[in-house]
Amino acid sequence: MGTKGTGIVKLDVNELIADLNRAYADEWLAAYAYTHMAQIVEGRPAAKFLAEALKEAAEDELEHQDELATRITQLGGTPLADPSKLVETSNEGYPKPPADAKDFDAMIKTVIEAERGAIAVYDALAQKTFGKDPVTYNLIIHILEEEVKHEDDFESLTR
């Protein structure tokens, strides 16, 4: 880690690393759930469209976990190494897909709830890092913008 780069962080760095690791776990779990739903969704012609939307969002979540991992290592931390700890480490738990692969509404609801949770998490992190850690703040804002877009994209499917 860069000494000066970490030295300018006016927050408890270990606490910040723990916060970022919780978000890191959320991102993996969302990517897993969305990918899984994209793989099983069926039943109507629109299933292909929903699968595409789920895959696109999953790709964004994978990008988010990677960006968070980069920041965690820069701060001298280690991204969560044990996948069996993802759920307990996460803020949000696993966004459990519905059992029925034909239940579009339940799938979309699962995504919207996960996105709303993510928005709350990143909003809190933005407030925490504002004026204290510009590098993490910028990353959080970038991710927050995409979570806001995800919520809107999936809400628009219900209108």
Ligand SMILES: [Fe+2]
């Ligand atoms: Fe995300």
Ligand SMILES: [Fe+2]
């Ligand atoms: Fe998202």
